[in-house]
Amino acid sequence: MSSPTASALDSRNWIEEKFFLGMSFWDYLRSLATPGNFVAGLIMAVGIPLIVYRFAAGLGATTNLSQTNPWGIWIGFDMLSGVALAAGGYTIATSVYIFGLKEYHPIVRPAVLTGFLGYLFAVLGLTADLGRPWNLPVPLFFSWGGPSVMFEIAWCVVLYLTVLGMEFLPPVFEWLEWPRARRIAVNMTIGLTVAGVMLSTLHQSSLGGLFLMAPTKLHPLWYSPFIPAYFFISSIAAGLSMVIVESALSHRAFQSRADHTVNVDTLAIGLARGASVVLFCYFFVKVQGIADSGRWSLLNTGYGYWFLVEMLGFILLPSLLFAYGARHRKTALVRWTAAWVVLGIIVNRLNVSVIAMNWNVPDRYIPSFTEVMVSITLVTIGISTFRWIVNRMPVLQELPEYREH
Amino acid sequence: MIPHDILTLYSAKMLEYGIAILFLVLFIPFWRYVQSSAVAPEPATARVRVPAPATDWFALPMDRLFHRGHAWLKDEADGNVTIGLSDFAARLVGPLSRISLPAVGSTVGQGEMAWRLVADDGRTVDMLSPVDGTIVDINPVVAASAATAESDPYGRGWLLKVRPSRLRANRISLLSGQAARRWMDEVLVGLRGQLAPSLGSLAQDGGAPLHGMARAIDPEHWDELAGAMLLTGKEERHA
Numbered sequence: 001m002s003s004p005t006a007s008a009l010d011s012r013n014w015i016e017e018k019f020f021l022g023m024s025f026w027d028y029l030r031s032l033a034t035p036g037n038f039v040a041g042l043i044m045a046v047g048i049p050l051i052v053y054r055f056a057a058g059l060g061a062t063t064n065l066s067q068t069n070p071w072g073i074w075i076g077f078d079m080l081s082g083v084a085l086a087a088g089g090y091t092i093a094t095s096v097y098i099f100g101l102k103e104y105h106p107i108v109r110p111a112v113l114t115g116f117l118g119y120l121f122a123v124l125g126l127t128a129d130l131g132r133p134w135n136l137p138v139p140l141f142f143s144w145g146g147p148s149v150m151f152e153i154a155w156c157v158v159l160y161l162t163v164l165g166m167e168f169l170p171p172v173f174e175w176l177e178w179p180r181a182r183r184i185a186v187n188m189t190i191g192l193t194v195a196g197v198m199l200s201t202l203h204q205s206s207l208g209g210l211f212l213m214a215p216t217k218l219h220p221l222w223y224s225p226f227i228p229a230y231f232f233i234s235s236i237a238a239g240l241s242m243v244i245v246e247s248a249l250s251h252r253a254f255q256s257r258a259d260h261t262v263n264v265d266t267l268a269i270g271l272a273r274g275a276s277v278v279l280f281c282y283f284f285v286k287v288q289g290i291a292d293s294g295r296w297s298l299l300n301t302g303y304g305y306w307f308l309v310e311m312l313g314f315i316l317l318p319s320l321l322f323a324y325g326a327r328h329r330k331t332a333l334v335r336w337t338a339a340w341v342v343l344g345i346i347v348n349r350l351n352v353s354v355i356a357m358n359w360n361v362p363d364r365y366i367p368s369f370t371e372v373m374v375s376i377t378l379v380t381i382g383i384s385t386f387r388w389i390v391n392r393m394p395v396l397q398e399l400p401e402y403r404e405h
Numbered sequence: 406m407i408p409h410d411i412l413t414l415y416s417a418k419m420l421e422y423g424i425a426i427l428f429l430v431l432f433i434p435f436w437r438y439v440q441s442s443a444v445a446p447e448p449a450t451a452r453v454r455v456p457a458p459a460t461d462w463f464a465l466p467m468d469r470l471f472h473r474g475h476a477w478l479k480d481e482a483d484g485n486v487t488i489g490l491s492d493f494a495a496r497l498v499g500p501l502s503r504i505s506l507p508a509v510g511s512t513v514g515q516g517e518m519a520w521r522l523v524a525d526d527g528r529t530v531d532m533l534s535p536v537d538g539t540i541v542d543i544n545p546v547v548a549a550s551a552a553t554a555e556s557d558p559y560g561r562g563w564l565l566k567v568r569p570s571r572l573r574a575n576r577i578s579l580l581s582g583q584a585a586r587r588w589m590d591e592v593l594v595g596l597r598g599q600l601a602p603s604l605g606s607l608a609q610d611g612g613a614p615l616h617g618m619a620r621a622i623d624p625e626h627w628d629e630l631a632g633a634m635l636l637t638g639k640e641e642r643h644a
Contacts, residue, residue: 022573257578276439284428291420323439399584 018175021391040380047377050370051128059131062370069358069365071129076353077375078125080207081346082118083157084231087239088246089115089164090193090200095274097193104270106262109171109395110250111243113386116164121382123161128374149209156203160196167192174402175393182402205232211352219356221298221307224289227352233282238345240275241318244268244338254390259397265331272334275341276322283315303359310351314344464492465589466559470579472535473588474516474636477559478579485541486572489563490522490532490554493589497618498631500525501551506543506564513538513567515575518637520564522551528628531637534567536575542566555616592634 020028054062065072092111095101127133140158145151166188173182208231211218224230248268251258290296298304318341325333354365390396469477475494479487495501505521513519519534544563547554554562569575580588619627619634632638 017573021571022576023571027571273439277436280432280435281428284424288421288424291417291424294417323435326439327441327443329442329444 018392040384043377043380047373047380050373051377054128054370054374055133059129062368064366064368064371066363066365068361068363069354071353071357072365073350073354073367073371073375074125074129076350077346078378079122079129080349080353082122082125083204083207084235084238084345084349085242085342086115086118086122087200087204087235088243089118089167089239090196091236091239092243093167093193094197097190098197104267106259106396106398107243107247107264107267109168110246110390111239112164112167113389113395114242114246115239116161116168117382117386119157119161119164121378123157125375125378149206149213153203153206153210156199156206160199160203163192163196163199167196170402171393171395174399200235201232204235205229207231208352214357217358218352219298219303219307219359220293220295221290221303222352222356224293226285226289226292229285230282230289233278233285234345234348237275237278237282237341240271240278241338241341241345244271244275244335245342248335248338250390250396253387254396257390257396262397265329268331268334268338269326269329272322272326272337275338276319276326279315279319279322279341283311283319286311286315303356306351306355310344310348314341314347318344463496463589464559465585467582469559469585470535470576470581471585471588472515472533472579474533474535475634476519476532476535478535481566485566485568486536486538487563488519488535488565488567489558492558493592494522494532494635495555495558495562496616497634498522498524498530499555499616501555502527504547504551504554504564505529506548507540509540509543511540513540513565515578516636524628530628530631530635532635533637535579536567536569537571538567538569540565541568 016022016024016028021031023031050062059065063072063074088111092104092108096104096108127136130136136154139145139148139151139154166185169185170182170189173179173185205228208227208229211223211227212225215223247264251264290299299308318337321333321337321340324330325337358365394402465471466477469479471477471491475491475497477489477491481487501522502525503523505523507513507519513534513536515535515537516533518531520532522530522532524530543565544553544561547562547564554564556562619631623630629638
């Protein structure tokens with residue numbers, strides 16, 4: 001039996017090993033003095049007090065939102081774009097565990113982690129956006145509004161965030177060295193993946209469904225009865241593109257943590273093939289939407305030109321670039337195209353929720369400094385959390401003792 | 406419904422049918438274009454197990470920790486660590502004319518370039534340090550002649566003694582025992598998958614890979630191949 005002193009030493013070693021990367025607390029603090037951390041720290045030093053101020057002073061004092069424009073970038077960027085770009089979790093998990101594309105197994109964990117953090121910070125952004133965030137439990141537990149799209153979104157996002165958290169448990173248990181708990185978590189994988197794809201199909205489309213209630217407010221080129229399908233299809237392309245970008249950046253930033261037997265270039269090419277086909281289909285579905293509404297004449301207006309930029313520049317062009325890049329194995333082209341698609345998805349979600357919303361009223365919304373800063377801060381905290389986890393847990397590589405289990 | 410509306414509806418439907426047919430007509434060649442490849446495909450992972458006992462070809466002592474850049478590390482009683490190159494690295498790059506070692510007192514970082522192998526044809530291949538720390542000693546035998554590092558890489562052919570600065574953190578990225586054997590298996594599958602004709606024949610003969618494997622596989626660009634295997638190639642550095 002170990003003495004109390006030895007036990008205290010063990011627990012200190014354990015904390016240093018697990019949390020301080022094997023360094024003493026002061027060495028660890030010194031190791032944090034890097035230019036990247038300095039910039040992140042600066043953003044948080046400005047942003048976190050602004051978040052506190054938002055909850056203390058309310059929406060009116062901190063945002064440019066109004067009765068005419070109740071949704072700003074916290075919905076358009078943090079929530080709608082964040083959730084779409086977090087779709088890599090369900091697309092990759094489904095490809096590997098349901099469709100049996102095992103070669104993508106090495107990128108399941110980073111994709112699930114990106115998805116989990118994407119949803120987590122989307123929910124935090126939503127909390128900042130809600131006028132009375134303390135009422136969040138109401139639609140979940142106290143007052144079910146079955147016919148409301150919001151009811152479905154609330155439940156789906158909460159459930160899917162839980163599912164993503166549970167899908168990420170195996171690397172957490174490997175980090176903690178709890179093999180029995182890990183085995184239980186691994187056995188739940190298929191069930192969680194099926195639940196994940198069901199919940200994602202529901203709420204990705206329902207986020208588009210929200211705008212079915214605003215046919216007079218949303219510009220006719222963006223409004224369509226097919227908008228739930230647009231949101232769902234584009235989320236697949238967004239998820240695949242985000243995984244291409246994330247895996248390229250991760251393997252560059254975390255070289256010592258990455259599994260060098262995995263050829264990320266080949267995986268990126270495969271994902272680009274998928275994204276290319278999805279974007280090609282998405283383009284024609286969107287064209288079908290204009291044909292259905294018969295609003296061709298609106299294309300020859302200012303909003304029409306901007307719509308064409310989105311259609312041709314952010315959907316058709318990347319589809320063709322992905323196809324060319326995949327066929328000729330041009331990995332750099334594929335990665336830049338993926339980054340372009342990520343930008344395109346953000347543009348689309350902002351178009352639908354902010355730019356083309358209330359297009360016909362004089363009271364236009366421009367986000368306040370606080371709104372922009374809170375969004376940047378949430379993204380920064382999200383990236384920092386990703387780094388913290390990848391530096392400690394087996395995310396980019398499987399521990400050899402757990403392989404094939 | 407007035408006749409005008411019905412006509413409008415039908416014209417819209419015709420257009421929608423037309424777009425659907427156009428989509429299908431374009432989708433087929435697009436699909437074929439996307440799925441085809443203008444260049445030979447590469448394997449996504451080297452996860453297939455090697456049926457032959459691949460690790461028997463190369464010595465992997467159980468008391469060493471291995472970095473993926475094919476350097477090894479051994480704890481010493483005085484708190485320092487001894488570092489060397491693996492049997493695989495020696496046979497991949499050799500025969501060597503010399504090994505360019507860093508000076509005593511300089512620092513090395515895990516995953517950073519630490520020493521340089523100079524082959525007898527003058528080409529060089531860099532290798533990565535498996536640990537962070539300060540160099541306290543270099544092997545004078547190897548500094549004088551690289552032959553010992555090739556013939557006895559885990560014994561008299563050690564390269565450096567280092568006072569580690571964050572050994573526990575560094576250990577997370579090192580492999581030992583069964584994990585090291587699996588990693589070596591995967592390295593060999595990757596090598597054989599890319600270059601089946603040359604290395605495959607060696608395996609079928611039942612013999613060990615020859616000294617100077619990289620040169621046997623690709624006489625023109627063997628240093629690039631060796632750099633890629635030892636994670637110091639141009640692509641690895643920029644990846």
